[in-house]
Amino acid sequence: MKRKVTAILLVLCMASSVVLGGCSNDKNEGGSATDNELSKNPVEGGSIVVGISQDVDGLDPHMAESAGTREVLFNIYEGLVKPDSDGVLQDAVASDHGVSEDAKVYTFTLREGVKFHDGNEVTAEDVKYSIERCADTSNGEPLVSAYSIIESVNVLDENTVEIRLSEPDTEFLFNMTTAIIPKDSARTIDANPIGTGPFAYSSRNEGDSITLKKNEEYWGEKAHLDEVVFKVVADADMLVSYLKGGSLDMVMRLTNAQAAELTEGFRIEEGTMNLVQALYLNNAVEPLNNEKVRRALCYAINPDEIMDMMNDGKGVRIGTHMLPGYKAYYNGELTNYYGQDYEKAKELLKEAGYEDGFDLEITVSAADQPHVDTAQVIREQLKNIGVNVTINPVEWEYWLEEVYGNRNFESTVVGVDAKTLSARSLLERFKSDGGSNFINFSDEEYDEVLSQAIASMDGEGQTKCYMKLQEILTEKAASVYIQDLASLVALRDDFDGYEFYPLYVQDMAKIYRVE
Amino acid sequence: MKYKGHSHNFTLGLGITVFMVALILLGFLWTPYEPDAMQGSLKLNAPSILHLFGTDQFGRDIFSRVLVGAGSTLVIAAGTILIGGLAGVALGAVCGYFGGWLDEGVMRVCDALAAFPSVLLALVIISIAGSGKYKVMVALGIAFIPSFARIVRGEFMRLREADFVIGARLIGVPTPRILFVHILPNILPSLLSSLAIGFNNAALAEAGLSYLGIGVQPPDASLGRMLSESQTYLASGVWCAAFPGVFLVLLVLGVGLLGEGILDRFGGGR
Amino acid sequence: MKYVIKKILGLIITLLIVSMLTFFAFELIPGDPARSILGTDGTLEQVQALREEMGLNRPLPQRYGEWVFNFLHGDMGNSYYYQKSVQDLIGDRIPITVAMTILSFSMILVLSVAVSIFSVRYANRLFDRIFLIVDQIMMSVPPFFIGIIFTAVFGLTLHWFTPGGYVSYEKDVGGFIGYLILPSLAIALPRAAMAAKLLRSSLLDEMQKDYVRTAYSRGNGPWRVLLHHVLKNGILPVITFLGMTAADIIANSIVVEQVFGIPGVGRMLISSISKRDYPVVEAIIVLIAVVTLVMNILVDALYKKLDKRIEVI
Amino acid sequence: MLDVERLSIHFEDRGRREEAVKNVSFQLADGKILGIVGESGSGKTMTALTIAGLKKQRAVIDGGSVCLDGVDLLTLDDAQMRSVQGARIGMIFQEPMSALNPTMKIGKQLEEVLVLHAKLSKEERRNKVFAAMEDVELENPRELYEKYPHELSGGMRQRAMLAAAIVCRPKLLIADEPTTALDVQTQDGILGLLKKLNQKYGMSILFISHNLRVVEKLCGRVLVMKSGEVVEEGSVEAIFGNPQTEYTRELIAAIPDACGKNWKDGATVEQDEAVAEEIAVWQGEAVADENAMEKDVLEPKKVLEVCHLNAYYREGRVRRQILQDVSFTLHEGEIVGLVGGSGSGKTTLCKCVLGLLKEYDGVVIHHTKRPQMVFQDPYGSLNPRKTIGWILEEPLKVQGGFSKEERRRKAEEMLERVHLPKEFYKRYPKELSGGQRQRVSIATALMTGTKFILADEPLSALDVTVQAQMIELLKELQEKEKICYLFVSHDLDVVHLLCDRVLKVEGKTVTSMYG
Numbered sequence A: 001m002k003r004k005v006t007a008i009l010l011v012l013c014m015a016s017s018v019v020l021g022g023c024s025n026d027k028n029e030g031g032s033a034t035d036n037e038l039s040k041n042p043v044e045g046g047s048i049v050v051g052i053s054q055d056v057d058g059l060d061p062h063m064a065e066s067a068g069t070r071e072v073l074f075n076i077y078e079g080l081v082k083p084d085s086d087g088v089l090q091d092a093v094a095s096d097h098g099v100s101e102d103a104k105v106y107t108f109t110l111r112e113g114v115k116f117h118d119g120n121e122v123t124a125e126d127v128k129y130s131i132e133r134c135a136d137t138s139n140g141e142p143l144v145s146a147y148s149i150i151e152s153v154n155v156l157d158e159n160t161v162e163i164r165l166s167e168p169d170t171e172f173l174f175n176m177t178t179a180i181i182p183k184d185s186a187r188t189i190d191a192n193p194i195g196t197g198p199f200a201y202s203s204r205n206e207g208d209s210i211t212l213k214k215n216e217e218y219w220g221e222k223a224h225l226d227e228v229v230f231k232v233v234a235d236a237d238m239l240v241s242y243l244k245g246g247s248l249d250m251v252m253r254l255t256n257a258q259a260a261e262l263t264e265g266f267r268i269e270e271g272t273m274n275l276v277q278a279l280y281l282n283n284a285v286e287p288l289n290n291e292k293v294r295r296a297l298c299y300a301i302n303p304d305e306i307m308d309m310m311n312d313g314k315g316v317r318i319g320t321h322m323l324p325g326y327k328a329y330y331n332g333e334l335t336n337y338y339g340q341d342y343e344k345a346k347e348l349l350k351e352a353g354y355e356d357g358f359d360l361e362i363t364v365s366a367a368d369q370p371h372v373d374t375a376q377v378i379r380e381q382l383k384n385i386g387v388n389v390t391i392n393p394v395e396w397e398y399w400l401e402e403v404y405g406n407r408n409f410e411s412t413v414v415g416v417d418a419k420t421l422s423a424r425s426l427l428e429r430f431k432s433d434g435g436s437n438f439i440n441f442s443d444e445e446y447d448e449v450l451s452q453a454i455a456s457m458d459g460e461g462q463t464k465c466y467m468k469l470q471e472i473l474t475e476k477a478a479s480v481y482i483q484d485l486a487s488l489v490a491l492r493d494d495f496d497g498y499e500f501y502p503l504y505v506q507d508m509a510k511i512y513r514v515e
Numbered sequence B: 001m002k003y004k005g006h007s008h009n010f011t012l013g014l015g016i017t018v019f020m021v022a023l024i025l026l027g028f029l030w031t032p033y034e035p036d037a038m039q040g041s042l043k044l045n046a047p048s049i050l051h052l053f054g055t056d057q058f059g060r061d062i063f064s065r066v067l068v069g070a071g072s073t074l075v076i077a078a079g080t081i082l083i084g085g086l087a088g089v090a091l092g093a094v095c096g097y098f099g100g101w102l103d104e105g106v107m108r109v110c111d112a113l114a115a116f117p118s119v120l121l122a123l124v125i126i127s128i129a130g131s132g133k134y135k136v137m138v139a140l141g142i143a144f145i146p147s148f149a150r151i152v153r154g155e156f157m158r159l160r161e162a163d164f165v166i167g168a169r170l171i172g173v174p175t176p177r178i179l180f181v182h183i184l185p186n187i188l189p190s191l192l193s194s195l196a197i198g199f200n201n202a203a204l205a206e207a208g209l210s211y212l213g214i215g216v217q218p219p220d221a222s223l224g225r226m227l228s229e230s231q232t233y234l235a236s237g238v239w240c241a242a243f244p245g246v247f248l249v250l251l252v253l254g255v256g257l258l259g260e261g262i263l264d265r266f267g268g269g270r
Numbered sequence C: 001m002k003y004v005i006k007k008i009l010g011l012i013i014t015l016l017i018v019s020m021l022t023f024f025a026f027e028l029i030p031g032d033p034a035r036s037i038l039g040t041d042g043t044l045e046q047v048q049a050l051r052e053e054m055g056l057n058r059p060l061p062q063r064y065g066e067w068v069f070n071f072l073h074g075d076m077g078n079s080y081y082y083q084k085s086v087q088d089l090i091g092d093r094i095p096i097t098v099a100m101t102i103l104s105f106s107m108i109l110v111l112s113v114a115v116s117i118f119s120v121r122y123a124n125r126l127f128d129r130i131f132l133i134v135d136q137i138m139m140s141v142p143p144f145f146i147g148i149i150f151t152a153v154f155g156l157t158l159h160w161f162t163p164g165g166y167v168s169y170e171k172d173v174g175g176f177i178g179y180l181i182l183p184s185l186a187i188a189l190p191r192a193a194m195a196a197k198l199l200r201s202s203l204l205d206e207m208q209k210d211y212v213r214t215a216y217s218r219g220n221g222p223w224r225v226l227l228h229h230v231l232k233n234g235i236l237p238v239i240t241f242l243g244m245t246a247a248d249i250i251a252n253s254i255v256v257e258q259v260f261g262i263p264g265v266g267r268m269l270i271s272s273i274s275k276r277d278y279p280v281v282e283a284i285i286v287l288i289a290v291v292t293l294v295m296n297i298l299v300d301a302l303y304k305k306l307d308k309r310i311e312v313i
Numbered sequence D: 001m002l003d004v005e006r007l008s009i010h011f012e013d014r015g016r017r018e019e020a021v022k023n024v025s026f027q028l029a030d031g032k033i034l035g036i037v038g039e040s041g042s043g044k045t046m047t048a049l050t051i052a053g054l055k056k057q058r059a060v061i062d063g064g065s066v067c068l069d070g071v072d073l074l075t076l077d078d079a080q081m082r083s084v085q086g087a088r089i090g091m092i093f094q095e096p097m098s099a100l101n102p103t104m105k106i107g108k109q110l111e112e113v114l115v116l117h118a119k120l121s122k123e124e125r126r127n128k129v130f131a132a133m134e135d136v137e138l139e140n141p142r143e144l145y146e147k148y149p150h151e152l153s154g155g156m157r158q159r160a161m162l163a164a165a166i167v168c169r170p171k172l173l174i175a176d177e178p179t180t181a182l183d184v185q186t187q188d189g190i191l192g193l194l195k196k197l198n199q200k201y202g203m204s205i206l207f208i209s210h211n212l213r214v215v216e217k218l219c220g221r222v223l224v225m226k227s228g229e230v231v232e233e234g235s236v237e238a239i240f241g242n243p244q245t246e247y248t249r250e251l252i253a254a255i256p257d258a259c260g261k262n263w264k265d266g267a268t269v270e271q272d273e274a275v276a277e278e279i280a281v282w283q284g285e286a287v288a289d290e291n292a293m294e295k296d297v298l299e300p301k302k303v304l305e306v307c308h309l310n311a312y313y314r315e316g317r318v319r320r321q322i323l324q325d326v327s328f329t330l331h332e333g334e335i336v337g338l339v340g341g342s343g344s345g346k347t348t349l350c351k352c353v354l355g356l357l358k359e360y361d362g363v364v365i366h367h368t369k370r371p372q373m374v375f376q377d378p379y380g381s382l383n384p385r386k387t388i389g390w391i392l393e394e395p396l397k398v399q400g401g402f403s404k405e406e407r408r409r410k411a412e413e414m415l416e417r418v419h420l421p422k423e424f425y426k427r428y429p430k431e432l433s434g435g436q437r438q439r440v441s442i443a444t445a446l447m448t449g450t451k452f453i454l455a456d457e458p459l460s461a462l463d464v465t466v467q468a469q470m471i472e473l474l475k476e477l478q479e480k481e482k483i484c485y486l487f488v489s490h491d492l493d494v495v496h497l498l499c500d501r502v503l504k505v506e507g508k509t510v511t512s513m514y515g
Helices: A067-073 A124-135 A145-149 A172-177 A235-243 A256-259 A291-299 A305-312 A331-337 A342-352 A369-381 A394-405 A421-431 A444-456 A459-475 B004-029 B062-098 B100-115 B119-129 B133-162 B163-171 B177-212 B221-231 B239-266 C001-026 C033-038 C045-053 C060-072 C085-093 C094-121 C126-139 C143-157 C173-207 C210-217 C222-260 C265-274 C278-307 D044-051 D080-083 D106-117 D124-135 D142-146 D152-166 D182-200 D213-216 D236-241 D246-253 D270-291 D346-354 D388-399 D404-417 D422-426 D434-447 D464-481 D492-498
Strands: A045-053 A081-083 A088-091 A094-098 A106-111 A150-157 A160-165 A201-206 A210-212 A229-232 A250-254 A268-273 A276-281 A361-366 A386-395 A411-416 A479-484 A486-492 A512-514 D002-013 D016-028 D033-037 D059-068 D090-091 D170-175 D204-209 D222-227 D229-235 D263-266 D302-315 D318-331 D337-339 D362-367 D372-374 D453-458 D484-488 D500-508 D508-513
Touching: A045 A067, A067 A160, A067 D229, A081 A172, A081 A201, A088 A172, A094 A172, A094 D204, A106 A124, A106 A150, A106 A172, A124 A145, A124 A150, A124 D404, A145 A150, A145 A172, A160 D033, A172 B100, A172 D106, A201 C033, A201 D142, A210 A331, A210 D182, A229 D362, A235 A250, A235 A256, A235 B221, A235 C143, A250 A256, A256 A486, A256 B119, A256 C173, A268 D044, A276 A291, A276 A369, A291 A342, A291 A479, A305 A369, A305 A479, A331 A459, A361 A369, A361 A394, A369 A386, A386 A394, A386 D170, A394 A411, A421 A444, A421 A459, A444 A459, A444 B133, A479 D213, A486 D434, B004 B062, B004 B239, B062 B100, B062 B133, B062 B177, B062 B239, B100 B133, B100 C001, B119 B133, B119 B177, B119 C143, B133 B177, B133 C143, B133 D142, B133 D492, B163 D388, B177 B221, B177 B239, B221 B239, B221 D213, C001 C060, C001 C278, C033 C085, C085 C278, C094 C173, C094 C222, C094 C265, C094 C278, C143 C173, C143 C222, C173 C222, C210 C222, C210 D090, C210 D152, C222 C265, C222 C278, C265 C278, D002 D044, D016 D059, D016 D229, D033 D044, D033 D142, D044 D170, D044 D204, D044 D270, D059 D229, D090 D152, D090 D222, D106 D124, D106 D142, D106 D152, D106 D222, D124 D152, D152 D182, D152 D464, D170 D182, D182 D204, D213 D236, D222 D236, D222 D246, D229 D236, D229 D246, D302 D346, D302 D484, D318 D346, D318 D508, D337 D362, D337 D464, D346 D362, D346 D453, D346 D484, D346 D508, D372 D434, D388 D422, D404 D422, D404 D434, D434 D464, D464 D484
Parallel strands: A045 A229, A045 A250, A361 A386, A361 A411, D033 D204, D033 D222, D090 D170, D170 D204, D337 D484, D337 D500, D372 D453, D453 D484
Antiparallel strands: A081 A088, A094 A106, A106 A160, A150 A160, A201 A210, A210 A229, A250 A486, A268 A486, A276 A411, A276 A479, D002 D016, D002 D059, D222 D229, D263 D508, D302 D318, D302 D362, D500 D508
């Protein structure tokens, strides 16, 4: 509700993006501080203050809701496997892992000498406890929805754990990034977080800041910094003055205009936000239920013009509900499937019986300036085909309940992210009866191909299905796909080592101080 | 208390107010550019003859946005003192003149309302009714009733025992006529000046609300929002903050001086 | 004594009205805290289950009665969002807002008295003339705009303070107070300008009174007359004005906390309202009301102490 | 001791130059009392203030000198003058209510003079203050020391001011109309005190007043001033014995003398009526022999009957009785005085008669239409925002049934009956003098057609000459319009002159007295 609370920064994290885990398994083309050689000579130790737009909603890794929370907790907790900056799953708490022939049994051997922050060794029991906690279906949905197919978690010996699935799933490894926490720590974990990550929890002042300190006995490459303070800056407009003023050292997801202000004393890293921004159309509502009308909108709206206006052209254009970062799955030709062509759009509208246009309401979360501005540019563009748009800015809570929950909207501009690295988590959403299919898209062919993809054993076939699904979304114009927004990170120049992840995380262990 | 410094207030105040209101009225009819039209090429341009107040981070013409923004501030502030004023006068007159339980009760409610920071009251009402110009006006109007009621009540209590009021009662003048024909004209000067002060507080409160993102919602322009957005560009585009701020101050200053001038010119009730 | 009881009774009634208004208001506001906590992937059953658990489905009067009962026992309930008791949550924020309020209140008093005395002593001379113009302008500037100017001038250019560099009082009280000076000044300036104008005109009125002439006839110099005799009488109307500004100071502090990044009660209030965190909002509103009303009572007492003419009303 | 030579002062008011004092010269020898008499605007107060160094900035001294013991005060700078003020010149003023600082204890205000002028210890100062209090006959000075001005009566406050003025034993005491605002008993008290101080300490007194009777009682020599000039000077006997100038004779003639009436006490109601008839007849003769008008000697109609009235003052639940068993009757054409000390219940009686106070039992019967009232303060009795015409027409509007022209004609006619020009119809109250406003009040009262007017000290705020004209008007209306007045006043001279009989309110009862 408060414009400030979900300001620009939020455009990427949970509040404005529909949270469904997923991460690309390849570095996004946006490019970042490419090869990560240590520019100046690093100085160990020191402290950094990172600006975040909204306080974490809790410190319990399994209950973490917003992407903003997971972004911070990535530094405290680790799963059996852990994505690296290239998006490739590396072994973490587990030293290695094996998958059975029928992709139904996954076995993990624990790494020697991995300790929790409270000094205790990580045991197989802890792993079993953590996995089962997320798979528990006692009060409806399990904490991690993908775990619904787990049959059992068995401790083979004190450092090997075996997970049996009720049905084959070649991509199940992606879900093994769930945090490992000490046995029976469910009730205390939120107030007293214990994990195995490079940083340990130090203190918290609700709504204002969270402080993490270096984990001296980290099993892997230790962090350089002694302390990291995540400071809540609700008002995006204050970021630049706080950075310049010196009270903040690093801020993520700046707009181009903001970054332009930080001329000297700062290093600007460029990447993308891993969000599918689109004009999502409610397929159940007149006249959007008519495919021709939806296609007409696709012809009228020009993503390139939006990107120019918003971020001086920065950002990556997309043509379907898939992130370019997912190189293996991204269906490149769909990007320019709809070139801007007002005549064709008008023709389609005529065919659909809406020759002199119609009224369209775009509901948008008032706090996300980029989405509000995108809506305004769309309004100017749609004027050319007689569609007059009214923009209805609402509070985030209201958007969550009315648009996403009750699906009572005509169209909305928002960014949808993916929770896990698997393409399925992005595309599964649009199953006709999908719980989170908030645009009411329904197409038998789409459902058919989706179930094929899930069942198929070989990666090759699976990828072909995912490609087909993307085609259907684009051809049927389920929504008007626009871009994966540019994300700029400002880092004070006495720090270095920032690395973009294809996932919604900030790896503070890589950051180091330089003279 | 005619001090030389004061007599200018009226003329100065009237001058500034008329100038600002004229500009705003112009804004209602015509603005050099479409307030929301964005020009990618003209981002953060300094003030020039083309763009008197320069352009903001989206290349929008600040002069047009200030006019439209000030327009909504003016409308909201005027609406607020209308609602607050009318209700306040009626309530204050009745309580001040009759006193007793009614007065005690109403004053308690007024204290309760006054204990609410007007920002909060506006917040609550806007959340219920949804944001937008007219809802902010109603919210602030209600928030301002207590202050007007209290001022009018004080004046009525003071004049309740005045000789000419007792004289009127003896003649047999009916009470409503005593209240609004006999007593009211005598408190007009102080009422007008408190309306001027009320206008100022309302304008500032509206700016505060839209600064917090509660008042006027995008894409409508509002001075408070423009000020808040300008903070990012203080270094490279200070005019984004300067012009909306100065415009708001001038509007409030003009009305303030006018209120002060009225008090001097027509002799305050005090 | 009757006066004190009457005042306290009034306070309690007002507080009840305030808390009822808030409780009722939250019933009307769209948005449901359970959904707000569960976020996007909470299914309908989960939302209902959580509502049940949080007791949101019980009738309004019952919940309100229970809330008042707990409140009186110092238990303000738990925050929906932070799974923490409201006291702890607000506990360390109240001193910040209270410190800021006291700081700006004293700034208003000191500034207005000092400036108006000088301007009355040299009435109609240069100082007085300038004072009138500057004063009128100061009254028209909103606190958050002053905040922006302070940030730009003192923060970014002169680097007298680090914008956003709030220091918590646990770590370093000196730094804490130091950082609060500018925000408090931003809140105080417009109010001080109004108080100064009021004080100046009331002092000028008092100067016309007969007892001033008597004081002069005894051989008092102008300064002595002003400080010993006139100030005490002249300040009375200003005190009532200050009483009324308590609510405004807190309202403005909500906005100024935003500009200077101070984790005060104001910001928590705004974010809690948008998160539909009812217990936190309830507690803050009632606390703000208590602080405002207590301030009003203090001001009344101060007024009575200064001016003996007012018997116990 | 005090030698004023050709003192002249003028006022600079918005460019207009007003001569306030034109070369006034006089001497005041040691131990003598000099009275300065004159109407308001005669410059007497301005002269006194200049001597005491208290003149306003707007007044400019053109020339002349004011020598106190050979030192010309006009040449002293501020600091030197301050050493004289309070130490060598003491001053007391007219309004005891506002001449003392309301928020400062009496003791402290008295002590201030000593603090400024004498180097004494706190103890010594307190004793000197107590001594001064005894000098001015204030009982229990120790208790009074701690009290505040509003806790003292008018007389006590005047004495306190006097004590403050004389605590340093000044050579000269200037008294600016000290007794005007006091009632008769306290007035004599203060005059006695001044005489005592004059004899005891040889303190010379400069006494300014517009009340010649008081000046006659107190002063040795008298100075008569008119519009800034000394018209006549001489000993009291000379001035009052055979006044030289025309103006002085006029002043002396205007003093209302009691013409020797002595009042009998204790008459009953019946006797009231008998005597009332006798008076009506007597008045008839008095009027008859003047203009031989035929007088209807019918039994005069009753205007107001008050029988067994008990009035109370309610404070919360406590009910104090103010008036007990009050009965009297007023008849048309009768002027009845109402006298009594302040706090004797006089005001309560008026309120009961007018129906403004409901806390009474017993009977009040009005035989006329609504009783009307004329107030003491001419400035408050007329609605400042309305024209005289509007005020006069208000009663007709209330009765209704009159057209606009009729109302206007009646209003103008009434203006003539109270000897005011018709043009006043359009004027505003603030453009009229005190006397003229009282005439408008009376006119408004008559517009209601009432026969009973309660006049609450209508003349006390007016100048002597204007008072005389008002008395003529009241008498004229009594005869022509048969108006009955209840005339409240503490100025016994006026009461004796005007009233046929007098009601004395004392100790909760009302007694009738006849001339």
